[in-house]
Amino acid sequence: MILVMINIFLFLAAFLVLQLIAPAHAGQQAAVSADDAQSAVAQGAYVVDVRGADAFALGHLAQAASLPADAASLPLQNLAALLANAGIDSSRTVLVMGDAGDANAKALWERLAVVTSGRVLWLVGGAQEWTLRGHGLTTETVSRPRVPQYLVSFDAPASSSRMAGSRVRTSALLERDSPARLALN
Numbered sequence: 001m002i003l004v005m006i007n008i009f010l011f012l013a014a015f016l017v018l019q020l021i022a023p024a025h026a027g028q029q030a031a032v033s034a035d036d037a038q039s040a041v042a043q044g045a046y047v048v049d050v051r052g053a054d055a056f057a058l059g060h061l062a063q064a065a066s067l068p069a070d071a072a073s074l075p076l077q078n079l080a081a082l083l084a085n086a087g088i089d090s091s092r093t094v095l096v097m098g099d100a101g102d103a104n105a106k107a108l109w110e111r112l113a114v115v116t117s118g119r120v121l122w123l124v125g126g127a128q129e130w131t132l133r134g135h136g137l138t139t140e141t142v143s144r145p146r147v148p149q150y151l152v153s154f155d156a157p158a159s160s161s162r163m164a165g166s167r168v169r170t171s172a173l174l175e176r177d178s179p180a181r182l183a184l185n
Helices: 002-025 034-042 053-058 076-086 103-113 126-132 164-169 172-177 179-184
Strands: 029-032 046-049 064-066 094-097 120-123
Touching: 029 034, 029 103, 034 094, 034 120, 034 126, 053 064, 094 103, 094 126, 103 120, 120 126
Parallel strands: 029 120, 046 064, 046 094, 094 120
Antiparallel strands: none
């Protein structure tokens, strides 16, 4: 009996640990430190900076694109246009940053996590942590080609048109209730 209870306890503990770790590796969202952000950038993450234009001009992460601070509150089509024009491929890893604890950066991080298929990271300590950890900023701007976007909210109805990989983001309930409609999309 004790052995069974120990096994159940170990199973539940492992399950809870996986639930805590999964968001950082499952492809949706994770809050990261400057060192983790540096690693993501080195692996090709796109960087979105929501600080003001003056702060961005004084120094930003290499390859960063500047987006308005209110980007998270924009209608989905406008957000898609901003990302597209900035050359951000939202199907890949995107690092969102602002100032330390920036509410606008956090809001964009949360919004992108529910409308993109890529992994979304938030540099919680912002530009301040980045520089305190010894990582450099640049004043050089980068120009990328436009990347078409089609952002879809996770809670979109099954009848909405979606891109090919969106079935992964559709809830099991929608798939169970309307398999024929999903197969046609």
